[in-house]
Amino acid sequence: MFDVRPVDTDYVRHRAAQFRAQVERRLDGSLTEEEFRPLRLMNGVYLQLHAYMLRIAIPYGTISPDQMRMLAHLAETYDKGYGHWTTRQNIQFNWPKLVEIPDMLDKLASVGMHAIQTSGNTIRNVTTDAFAGAAADEYMDPRPYAELLRSWSTDHAEFQFLPRKFKIAISGAQRDRALVAAHDIGLRLIQKDGQTGFEVWVGGGLGRTPMLGKVIRDFLPEADLLAYIEAIISTYNLSGRRDNKYKARIKITVHERGLDVFKAEVEEEFQNRRRDFHGADREALAIFRDRFAAPAFRNGPTDGYEAERARNGAFRSWTDTNLHPHKVDGYASVIVTFKTHGETPGDASADQMRLLADLAEQYGHDDLRISHDQNVVLPHVHKSDLPAVYAALQKAGLAVANAGLTSDIIACPGMDYCTLATARSIPIAQEIATHFKDAGLEDEIGKLNIRISGCINACGHHHLGHIGILGLDRAGVENYQITLGGDGYDIPAIGERAGAGFPYDQVVPAVDRLLRAYLEVRADASERFIDAYRRLGPAPFKAALYPEPAHA
Amino acid sequence: MSKAFVPTAAKPGVITANDLREGHNLWMCEDGWTADPAQATLFEDEAIADLALLKAVGQSNIVVGPYLVEARRGPNGPEPTHFREAFRQRGPSNYFHGIQTLKQAKQSEASNV
Numbered sequence: 001m002f003d004v005r006p007v008d009t010d011y012v013r014h015r016a017a018q019f020r021a022q023v024e025r026r027l028d029g030s031l032t033e034e035e036f037r038p039l040r041l042m043n044g045v046y047l048q049l050h051a052y053m054l055r056i057a058i059p060y061g062t063i064s065p066d067q068m069r070m071l072a073h074l075a076e077t078y079d080k081g082y083g084h085w086t087t088r089q090n091i092q093f094n095w096p097k098l099v100e101i102p103d104m105l106d107k108l109a110s111v112g113m114h115a116i117q118t119s120g121n122t123i124r125n126v127t128t129d130a131f132a133g134a135a136a137d138e139y140m141d142p143r144p145y146a147e148l149l150r151s152w153s154t155d156h157a158e159f160q161f162l163p164r165k166f167k168i169a170i171s172g173a174q175r176d177r178a179l180v181a182a183h184d185i186g187l188r189l190i191q192k193d194g195q196t197g198f199e200v201w202v203g204g205g206l207g208r209t210p211m212l213g214k215v216i217r218d219f220l221p222e223a224d225l226l227a228y229i230e231a232i233i234s235t236y237n238l239s240g241r242r243d244n245k246y247k248a249r250i251k252i253t254v255h256e257r258g259l260d261v262f263k264a265e266v267e268e269e270f271q272n273r274r275r276d277f278h279g280a281d282r283e284a285l286a287i288f289r290d291r292f293a294a295p296a297f298r299n300g301p302t303d304g305y306e307a308e309r310a311r312n313g314a315f316r317s318w319t320d321t322n323l324h325p326h327k328v329d330g331y332a333s334v335i336v337t338f339k340t341h342g343e344t345p346g347d348a349s350a351d352q353m354r355l356l357a358d359l360a361e362q363y364g365h366d367d368l369r370i371s372h373d374q375n376v377v378l379p380h381v382h383k384s385d386l387p388a389v390y391a392a393l394q395k396a397g398l399a400v401a402n403a404g405l406t407s408d409i410i411a412c413p414g415m416d417y418c419t420l421a422t423a424r425s426i427p428i429a430q431e432i433a434t435h436f437k438d439a440g441l442e443d444e445i446g447k448l449n450i451r452i453s454g455c456i457n458a459c460g461h462h463h464l465g466h467i468g469i470l471g472l473d474r475a476g477v478e479n480y481q482i483t484l485g486g487d488g489y490d491i492p493a494i495g496e497r498a499g500a501g502f503p504y505d506q507v508v509p510a511v512d513r514l515l516r517a518y519l520e521v522r523a524d525a526s527e528r529f530i531d532a533y534r535r536l537g538p539a540p541f542k543a544a545l546y547p548e549p550a551h552a
Numbered sequence: 553m554s555k556a557f558v559p560t561a562a563k564p565g566v567i568t569a570n571d572l573r574e575g576h577n578l579w580m581c582e583d584g585w586t587a588d589p590a591q592a593t594l595f596e597d598e599a600i601a602d603l604a605l606l607k608a609v610g611q612s613n614i615v616v617g618p619y620l621v622e623a624r625r626g627p628n629g630p631e632p633t634h635f636r637e638a639f640r641q642r643g644p645s646n647y648f649h650g651i652q653t654l655k656q657a658k659q660s661e662a663s664n665v
Binding site: 026027029032033048051052080095097099344347415417424427430473477 | 570572573574575576577612613616617633634635636639640643644645646647649650651
């Protein structure tokens, strides 16, 4: 069993007490809103369209059952009974009262959780593969390094006022499931000449100027991780643009100055920084490695699992879509999708959270993950326990066999909650999911990534969707642009805009035409939408989206 | 404080903000602030609206982020002209939460009288 609880609980409690005092000073007028705003943002408190919002960090998406139960308690006590999984493996509560947030932070601190650096121009939550430590194709568990980065970056004095927010992702598997190319810094654990290290990517990001990152170092020995990351961020801290918010991310710095120039500065700074690391990071890493030691896997028969698959078609279908291959024989990782057709992508009720905590304790070696696609993963479940897990999930309406399918949509909160949004995303996702279920086409369409953002900031990762949908405000009316051919995984690609946008009520019919055209042109049932798009190019898909008007 | 919009008799506006302590949406009305947008004061004059907005900014112990936004005169009070404000006045579309619950409570109160 691993221990995800940060060791610095005293610090977290101290920060919660500090925030309580700041809220008191805001309420008694000692602090103006202008003075208070950056303080609340440093603690993950936003003011949204209808209410405050509290974003809580779930470091690299790893959470224990008692922490999950605390989230359930907060949802019921301080919110409206639910929370929302985000695309950066965090959770957001949409309805907290400012006056109650200090109590929420105290309770979070009691289980080693907090909301520090979930906002502001700082290093945000380090994200990774939801199957870390479990995936069959994993070279090495990236979480000890993710924890090293988390503890190093938390309250790092030099990096509290960066030109813009800064996101790091780390992947340790053959298939990148952490979207390394779409982060300010992306790290891939690799091996070279028997030595472990990182392929280091820099300057990726979505938003209004989407860019895939570039490899700044083919191979960085793992011992140099912090010194090199510190060199990159300190170089960016000095040379990143502060005159224009929209040009302040590191992707613009690298793009405008050129990778070679930027890299030369980083390498020079790296030599300086390296001298300041005297082994404390290595000692910490050793502790983190112990903390993330693999659980005591059991060796048992899986006959019951096979028998249930043969007997129960719904169970078979669920195991076909919602399991991920595990590195240990007899085990699987379970994807619990929070994408029930017609429901809000990524929303979890307090009861559902408690069920997941119970299942993790009973069947999952006390381990839970929040995935970037707004689902929850039980990373280590013995196959003989899968029928029981399935039955419990089914009772709670969480056994929907749709992982990776049409309805497994990533959608940001959009204009239903977000003050930056220019259009809604949630109802578009709900309607697409329901439409294709009712049409009976979801299984036939197969693997498909639909990603929806309610504004150009792209929290819904629309650029990485095989089909991306971007909601905009066009002359006071919601309008949706469709992009095609994006991919966050196998061949990272930014989707290309297909053409003119669609009004709200035309989005589902447009996606319907698009997917029916795909079914017509695909080579066979094994050719995914994205593969057909790559083989044929955009023409047949654009023709489906924008049919020629019939001439009278 | 934001003031991108200038109200006129033809294009009036309301002043809206969020409650400091709890976060919910509020509208400036005759005797302070209300959670019912239909009760909001409709401003048709730039100077009067500017003064009211200054007053709102001065009430930072009650509200956060006041701003003036276009509205139209409706049969039951001011109505939003842009969908963003319509969502603020209604609540989210995925759950029956937010202002819409207050409206329902008010209606059920009226029907019980």
